[in-house]
Amino acid sequence: MNRALLAALENIYPADRLLTRDVELLPYESDALTAFSAKPGAVVLPVDEAEIIYTVRLCHEMAVPFVARGSGTSLSGGSLPIPEGLTIGLNRLNRIKKIDPQQRIAVVEPGVINLHITEAAQPYGLYYAPDPSSQSICTIGGNIAFNSGGAHCLKYGMTSNHVLGMKVVLADGAVTQFGSESIEGVGVGPDLVGLFVGSEGLFGIALEITVRLMPQPELYRTVLAAYDDLGRAGDAVSMVVASGLLPGAMEIMDRLAIKAAEASVNAGYPDAEALLIVELEGEAPQVNAEFEQLRRIIDASGAFESRVAKSEAERTRIWKGRKGAFSAVGRLSPDYIVQDGVVPRSRLGEALLEINALKAKYSLDVANVFHAGDGNLHPLILYDGREDGALEKAEALAGEILALCVNLGGSITGEHGIGMEKRDYLPAMFSEEEIDIMQALRLAIDPKEIANRGKMFPGGEAPALARQGMHPLERAGVISRE
Amino acid sequence: MTISAPATVDELQTLIRDSERIHVIGKGSKTALHGNVNGAATVGLSEISGIIEYQPAEYTVTVRAGTAVHDLSAALDDEGQYLPFDPLLPAAATIGGVVAANLSGSRRFRYGGVRDFILGAEVVDGAGRAFRVGGKVVKNSAGFDLSKFLVGSLGRYAIMTELTFKVFPDVPRFRSLAFHYEQLEDALSAIYFINQSPYELDALDLVPPPLMNRGKKDGCWKLLARLAGFDETLPQRVERFSAAMTGETAPIQVKPLEDSASLWDPLAGLAGACLVKVALSPKQVPRFDEMVSRSPRRYGVGGNIVWLETEDIKQLDAALKSCELTGLCLRGVVESAVIGAPLENVLAARVKQVLDPQNKLV
Ligand SMILES: Cc1cc2nc3c(=O)[nH]c(=O)nc-3n(C[C@H](O)[C@H](O)[C@H](O)COP(=O)(O)OP(=O)(O)OC[C@H]3O[C@@H](n4cnc5c(N)ncnc54)[C@H](O)[C@@H]3O)c2cc1C
Numbered sequence: 001m002n003r004a005l006l007a008a009l010e011n012i013y014p015a016d017r018l019l020t021r022d023v024e025l026l027p028y029e030s031d032a033l034t035a036f037s038a039k040p041g042a043v044v045l046p047v048d049e050a051e052i053i054y055t056v057r058l059c060h061e062m063a064v065p066f067v068a069r070g071s072g073t074s075l076s077g078g079s080l081p082i083p084e085g086l087t088i089g090l091n092r093l094n095r096i097k098k099i100d101p102q103q104r105i106a107v108v109e110p111g112v113i114n115l116h117i118t119e120a121a122q123p124y125g126l127y128y129a130p131d132p133s134s135q136s137i138c139t140i141g142g143n144i145a146f147n148s149g150g151a152h153c154l155k156y157g158m159t160s161n162h163v164l165g166m167k168v169v170l171a172d173g174a175v176t177q178f179g180s181e182s183i184e185g186v187g188v189g190p191d192l193v194g195l196f197v198g199s200e201g202l203f204g205i206a207l208e209i210t211v212r213l214m215p216q217p218e219l220y221r222t223v224l225a226a227y228d229d230l231g232r233a234g235d236a237v238s239m240v241v242a243s244g245l246l247p248g249a250m251e252i253m254d255r256l257a258i259k260a261a262e263a264s265v266n267a268g269y270p271d272a273e274a275l276l277i278v279e280l281e282g283e284a285p286q287v288n289a290e291f292e293q294l295r296r297i298i299d300a301s302g303a304f305e306s307r308v309a310k311s312e313a314e315r316t317r318i319w320k321g322r323k324g325a326f327s328a329v330g331r332l333s334p335d336y337i338v339q340d341g342v343v344p345r346s347r348l349g350e351a352l353l354e355i356n357a358l359k360a361k362y363s364l365d366v367a368n369v370f371h372a373g374d375g376n377l378h379p380l381i382l383y384d385g386r387e388d389g390a391l392e393k394a395e396a397l398a399g400e401i402l403a404l405c406v407n408l409g410g411s412i413t414g415e416h417g418i419g420m421e422k423r424d425y426l427p428a429m430f431s432e433e434e435i436d437i438m439q440a441l442r443l444a445i446d447p448k449e450i451a452n453r454g455k456m457f458p459g460g461e462a463p464a465l466a467r468q469g470m471h472p473l474e475r476a477g478v479i480s481r482e
Numbered sequence: 483m484t485i486s487a488p489a490t491v492d493e494l495q496t497l498i499r500d501s502e503r504i505h506v507i508g509k510g511s512k513t514a515l516h517g518n519v520n521g522a523a524t525v526g527l528s529e530i531s532g533i534i535e536y537q538p539a540e541y542t543v544t545v546r547a548g549t550a551v552h553d554l555s556a557a558l559d560d561e562g563q564y565l566p567f568d569p570l571l572p573a574a575a576t577i578g579g580v581v582a583a584n585l586s587g588s589r590r591f592r593y594g595g596v597r598d599f600i601l602g603a604e605v606v607d608g609a610g611r612a613f614r615v616g617g618k619v620v621k622n623s624a625g626f627d628l629s630k631f632l633v634g635s636l637g638r639y640a641i642m643t644e645l646t647f648k649v650f651p652d653v654p655r656f657r658s659l660a661f662h663y664e665q666l667e668d669a670l671s672a673i674y675f676i677n678q679s680p681y682e683l684d685a686l687d688l689v690p691p692p693l694m695n696r697g698k699k700d701g702c703w704k705l706l707a708r709l710a711g712f713d714e715t716l717p718q719r720v721e722r723f724s725a726a727m728t729g730e731t732a733p734i735q736v737k738p739l740e741d742s743a744s745l746w747d748p749l750a751g752l753a754g755a756c757l758v759k760v761a762l763s764p765k766q767v768p769r770f771d772e773m774v775s776r777s778p779r780r781y782g783v784g785g786n787i788v789w790l791e792t793e794d795i796k797q798l799d800a801a802l803k804s805c806e807l808t809g810l811c812l813r814g815v816v817e818s819a820v821i822g823a824p825l826e827n828v829l830a831a832r833v834k835q836v837l838d839p840q841n842k843l844v
Contacts, residue, residue: 100765101674101677101678102674102677102678102764102765103674103677103763103764103765104677104678105763124678125678125679125680126678146623147623147627149621153621155593156593156594157594157598158621158623160597160627160630161594161597161598168829170828170829174828176827176828176829178827178829180761180762180763181763181765182761182762182763182766182786182787183594183595183783183784183786184584184586184590184595184761184783184786184787185597185634185761186634186761186808186825187584187634187759187760187761187762187787187808187809187810188583188584188634188636188759188761188808188809188810188820188825189634189635189636189808189820189825189827189830190631190632190633190634190635190639190830190833191584191597191630191631191632191633191634191635192631192827192829192830193630194597194627194629194630194631194633195626195627195628195630195631195829195833196829197627197630198623198626198627199626199627203829215677215678215679215680215682216680217680218680238539241539241541241651242538242539244562244651244652245651246650246651282680282682283680283681283682283711283719285715285718285719285722286682286711286712286715286719288715289711289712289714289715290712342617342619342620342621342622343619344537344540344542344619345539345540345541345620346537346539346540371621374619374620374621375540375619375620375621376621409618409619410617410619410622411617411619411621411622411623411624412624413622413623413624414621414622414623415621415623416623417623418624418625422624426624426625429617429624429625430614430624430625431613431614433611433613434613434614434615434625437607437611437613437836437837438625438626440836441626441832441833441836442626444832444833444835444836445829445832456625
């Protein structure tokens with residue numbers, strides 16, 4: 001670690017917020033892509049934005065790479081430390097500075113936990129809409145880096161659609177503000193909020209964020225339909241879309257995922273090849289009318305069983321199985337990789353067939369749980385990291401799935417980001433020139449390439465393969481993968 | 483002004499490479515944007531038009547940037563779908579112009595603005611490079627999201643040639659109502675009430691009292707609300723909503739209105755020579771409104787946008803600056819289309835340096 005930087009950091013950080021000893025660094029060596037780890041040179045834990053700005057400026061001056069870290073739940077290695085670099089832990093910037101229910105906005109620090117915003121807004125009948133499964137633990141800063149989504153993003157969009165303004169420090173130490181408290185932003189001029197969201201920590205660090213809150217829907221109607229064929233569940237989604245309904249969520253689970261969820265949270269799911277969850281939300285009279293239409297569609301879709309949640313408790317139970325499905329699958333296997341490809345919705349069936357074929361080719365198990373409404377697949381590839389070459393085999397299969405998504409006209413990531421994990425697949429989606437332009441943009445903002453070096457762009461030094469198994473928080477049952 | 487109208491992306495690239503300065507227009511419907519461009523070559527995109535791919539089942543449409551909004555909306559309407567950001571000036575504008583100037587209409591209130599529905603774009607930048615930004619599926623988080631950056635970029639960073647949007651199914655029926663209030667504060671309180679209620683409005687605009695009637699009997703603020711949904715549920719919803727509004731916000735009058743496109747065209751009553759759009763937050767309305775109380779104006783999208791006419795652009799510029807707001811002139815003869823608080827930003831400057839290093843695009 002750069003000595004001069006450490007000395008300068010010691011000037012402002014007390015010893016309990018400047019971590020350098022091996023045992024202190026251990027919890028920061030990985031994120032939720034647990035197959036990889038790297039030792040940071042040091043970790044600092046700032047408590048206010050002035051400390052962050054000071055730290056970034058020092059890194060820039062001394063050309064030391066840094067990575068911002070929220071809760072370290074990235075599934076793509078986005079918050080993996082840079083060897084000998086600085087990790088800037090943001091969990092202590094966790095204040096909700098303002099809730100303005102009249103204008104439906106909240107102003108928060110970057111280390112605020114996603115769900116805490118909803119909890120603070122609840123007394124006013126409002127909530128923060130993007131709902132990653134990790135929402136009880138992940139931070140708004142991390143959500144911004146990846147434009148995170150969740151099961152309920154079909155109607156109101158992902159993180160980017162809910163951020164109105166922010167203050168950031170760019171990688172070279174410049175501090176600037178974008179957007180405003182208006183839902184129309186500044187109204188004119190390029191949308192800088194839109195550009196910063198999804199930049200994976202490569203542009204700098206978000207210091208303060210203004211988010212939009214939504215009124216809690218008056219009514220949810222949730223239906224669970226069981227099919228003896230995965231393709232039929234996919235067709236049902238197309239039928240719903242064709243009918244002109246716009247549900248809040250449409251999710252599918254396949255047999256392996258159902259089995260695992262059943263074993264772990266006892267959701268009471270029927271024994272089926274595929275389950276479809278459709279949820280309508282909104283004003284009661286409208287939702288009730290839409291629901292009649294939805295029932296007719298489900299009845300005509302060949303479901304052998306369908307259940308309607310009759311109470312909030314039943315609704316919660318339906319979602320519990322879905323939201324916990326992936327850690328449940330994880331319990332069936334020592335290790336797993338979650339993929340995040342997107343395909344055009346109408347090609348879901350094709351994609352699933354192909355994945356089945358790949359499964360056989362690699363003789364690995366793959367469970368599927370996905371955001372069917374927006375074609376966002378989350379195949380979960382099971383492997384045993386103790387077996388020689390197993391991770392490599394799982395990664396090769398993951399790579400084929402990504403290629404498949406691109407070939408079908410989709411994307412290699414819908415919400416988890418490129419990070420470290422998928423950086424070599426970026427060229428599958430963008431031409432050399434396009435990548436050059438993105439790289440030039442990065443260099444214009446960060447000439448020394450210090451912000452999250454080694455992520456997103458192909459090449460770069462790879463951190464060591466290391467640990468196996470679930471994220472410690474997952475093992476403890478605090479979070480689950482989606 | 484001579485306008486070159488390239489028919490292909492290749493031709494556009496050549497034009498950019500061969501010109502010192504380029505100013506791009508759609509069809510030129512927003513005249514104020516095309517006033518003072520210092521003798522730059524003007525490029526019109528109306529030849530680069532047409533729908534490339536529309537898949538109703540995917541909720542996506544890809545279209546050339548010079549396509550008339552009117553044509554695009556008609557094609558979507560045939561399938562029962564629409565652009566939820568509600569592009570403005572549908573009769574005259576191109577879709578690229580709507581994105582470049584960031585012009586959403588009143589229905590933006592329900593689901594979001596241009597930024598919320600743009601998924602990707604093909605562009606030619608100031609260096610003449612043609613490339614793609616963003617994606618073509620409804621969800622994608624690969625690479626920097628330069629497609630959102632283009633929203634409001636006024637053609638100064640790259641010229642859009644193709645755009646992909648997310649679209650939604652449209653609702654079958656509408657009902658509109660007006661709630662009258664004596665004071666602006668009362669009308670704003672009603673907006674705050676709606677903001678925290680579960681009533682899902684399709685649009686919510688606020689119309690100030692007619693200028694000649696200020697202080698007189700008819701001098702009230704009209705809050706226009708629109709509900710959308712199924713025919714069979716609308717009467718009940720309208721009734722519930724009116725009852726809640728009457729109980730909680732004490733309007734002096736509640737009036738059902740004939741629903742029509744012109745009722746929800748925020749520019750319909752604004753015929754003056756110089757037309758300006760300003761984004762603001764509802765809580766900035768009282769102070770700003772005092773400064774522009776003599777201008778015909780309408781607040782759109784729950785008090786988040788104001789459309790106004792002005793005779794005195796200098797005075798408006800000063801008023802905007804004092805409120806730290808920025809305005810965009812759409813119509814009129816002005817020195818600069820952007821007025822009020824300047825747009826300069828270090829991140830935007832860095833992007834400019836990469837996409838248009840020779841500062842060709844003005
Ligand atoms: C069990 C589980 C379930 C999940 N479910 C979902 C899901 O449903 N949907 C979904 O989208 N994702 C999901 N994820 C992925 C992950 O939770 C999200 O990517 C989340 O946004 C990461 O937040 P974090 O605070 O943990 O960020 P970290 O992992 O700490 O950091 C992620 C990235 O953000 C950057 N970053 C952090 N803070 C800032 C800041 N202030 N400014 C700029 N950059 C910053 C980091 O540098 C890093 O690149 C899941 C993960 C797990 C482990």
